[in-house]
Amino acid sequence: MDLVSLSLWSAPRAKTPVDAVVTLPGSKSITNRALILAALADGPSTVRGALRSRDADLMIAALRDLGVGVDEDGDPTTLRVTPGKLRGTDVDCGLAGTVMRFLPPLAAMADGVVRFDGDEQARTRPLGTILEGLRGLGALIDGDGLPFTVTGTGSLRGGTVTIDASGSSQFVSGLLLSAASFDEGVTVHHNGKPVPSMPHIDMTVEMLREVGVAVTTPATGGDADTWRVKPGPIRAIDWVIEPDLSNATPFLAAAAVTGGSVSVPLWPSTTTQPGDAIRGILSAMGADVALADGVLTVRGPDTLRGIDIDLHDVGELTPTVAALAALAQGTSHLRGIAHLRGHETDRLTALADEINKLGGSVTETDDGLIIVPAQLHGGQWLSYADHRMATAGAIIGLAVDGVEVADITTTAKTLPGFENMWADMLSQSSNKASF
Template sequence: MTATPALPALWPAPHAGDAVDATVHVPGSKSVTNRALILAALAAEPGWVRRPLRSRDTLLMASGLRALGVGIEETVSSASMMASISSLAPQATAEAAAGASGEAWRIIPSGLHGPATVDVGNAGTVMRFLPPVATLVNGPVRFDGDPRSYERPLGGVIQGLRALGARIDDDRGALPMTVHGGGALVGGPVEIDASSSSQFVSALLLSAPRFNHGVEVRHIGAALPSLPHIRMTVDMLRRAGAQVDSPESGGEPNVWRVTPGALLGTDLTVEPDLSNAQPFLAAALVTAGRVVIPDWPARTTQPGDRLRDIFTAMGGSCELTDQGLVFTGSGRIHGIDVDLSEVGELTPGIAAVAALADSPSTLRGVAHLRLHETDRLAALTKEINELGGDVNETADGLEIRPRPLRGGTFRTYDDHRMATAAAIIGLAVPGIQVENVATTEKTLPDFPALWTGMLGM
């Protein structure tokens, strides 16, 4: 296999001269892959994760689990590592799909042990989901990561684990820290404020079947963001054989209970990452084109499924067919007033499309984005305005009044979704230079090749 060429510090975002007409095979979901890895690692028997996402975040998760003693065997076909794009070429599409379907990871649970060191990078799922696993290790586990990871909220997980019986050394409720695993955790009831990240709740739930008394997590703060991700966690726990009581199943609001018990070694095929489908769907909207995303699930807990409604309201149309999701742009982009509190990760892409619309937009309910890979609200405001846009940051979102944009450098702040937002704008605005497009490797490997392939370049 040939090495991927190094990407330039400033990547010239391709400008679309024509309407896009392409089939795009989107890699697997990061959220599903990393949850599946945790559940398989804690199971009573080996399991399989098929068509996993191979990106920086998921490889960091796999590496962290291996450091704790979990066996992960990878079967990777060369075809599945290639860009899976075709511009309406059925043979190429079928070959790419066949390559992706041949990839699988076999997870072999074993006695968790330390001492160990885990590099979380800047992955929220790794820095939050692995510390509860580390409490089950015999020995100390040190967690460290990128400089930005030191600034991201982790206090809810640390405080929750301490209340459940864990011993943790940290300086300020954030990374770096050391979890002193004792081979087991008491568990039981705990109150946490998860208003800064729903991952605090998911982190405690995923390992809870292995706690002596399970867990009862009660959220006591302001409204929870990104609730679909908690529903995803609950759904995957149940598939692995866990007994979970949740608000959606008639339980008490803001309370989740997991009963202790053995987890099954499941055989799970990872869905395409619907949030990572966003820039490709946006391309159809921006260019009045047509994009097909194969294997779009008819039923899913992924927040990205909301794109069907949001981008339709902004001027497109979509249909679920045997081919997958077929999304078509109409040639008009309308502004939108939308609450994105449950789907905050979609905000950068929606903001990029809104900056190209024919009327103003208001994006609400996403104050928590200030604590993501970067302060996404401040970053989007600054970068779009420096291209001639008119974006105002509000207490919980953005107000966007479209103006003619000009070329220029779009900084990404090491944030993958800032990079894909810049690529969307570049379709309509010549001369956009994207700083550090390689940051997309966090969740969307080889994005530049996927993007240029979609455009037939």
């Protein structure tokens, strides 16, 4: 479908400073990792506070089709996961990187043929690294990108493999998550430019250790750029999923761009989620940021400052930061994010194109963006079937009249009902302003 023909959502302009409390559903990254580990555990597990979004539901559907029991226990966010004998099936990846990169190692241990495909746009996402890595561990795979086929033989040898994970941290996480079930475990050595989004690998390692898996990393005495998972049982546990901190960032940005206040409850005091980095970013741009008693509150400044920042480890925050920078005073340099060209879309080109269409001044560099202050105007903002592009358009719409975001429902990938939550945030603000 032509993107221009998709339905348009009139991004609401904030008439007053935002003043709201926003409660977020569970983390997609943690939910889908917990589901993989629960599927390979030594008994039934419970996943509480699970995100129910398109990405998570695609993972649930794929696991069920592979022979894993995934049942709702009282409400959709509480899932009872019962391991089963893995079998051949068809897997719909949609646009979910966690599905297309986390499930092939598990599928290699199925008894039968597992066929992977997804949305047309997903066929351009890089997968060759993890598929070639799996071949090196003994997997039988036909294809180097979607669609591809994994012929499972009931087990996987495992062993040592060298990959270039500079395109995505998910290449490392995908191999580590199932590795305790491989005959020899796995040793993954990265050879290439620095791995992006390292907090996501830290998340994977922490979750593996929670279920009793022995993991050695560069930080714990291992070789540089090498991760080792020993073979052994994965313990069944009761997972409790943290709120999705990356999904919180557009709402916190709303406080920053309107000079208002947004509070997010249940913010963890310590976390491996990259979204936690928004605290330092907003503070550097002039906002007041406070975490007290599990509630994060951001109060926007009179003038939002530009920022010079390396986002290599927290690239998923780039659309939010770019939207903030487009509304700030002072030039911003966003660096270290060349890998974003391989996400749902080429996010660097997409951000530059969409901001410039609204009168902005954005220049692409090899690994980032330079954003110069400019007077923005209304217009159509394309989302490219990318949930974070859509929310970036919503942020700009708070401060600029006439912004129309194409296909706002693409946000259901990780945050179903985003537009209703956005409206509720503004409704809270209006109600408070009327008193």
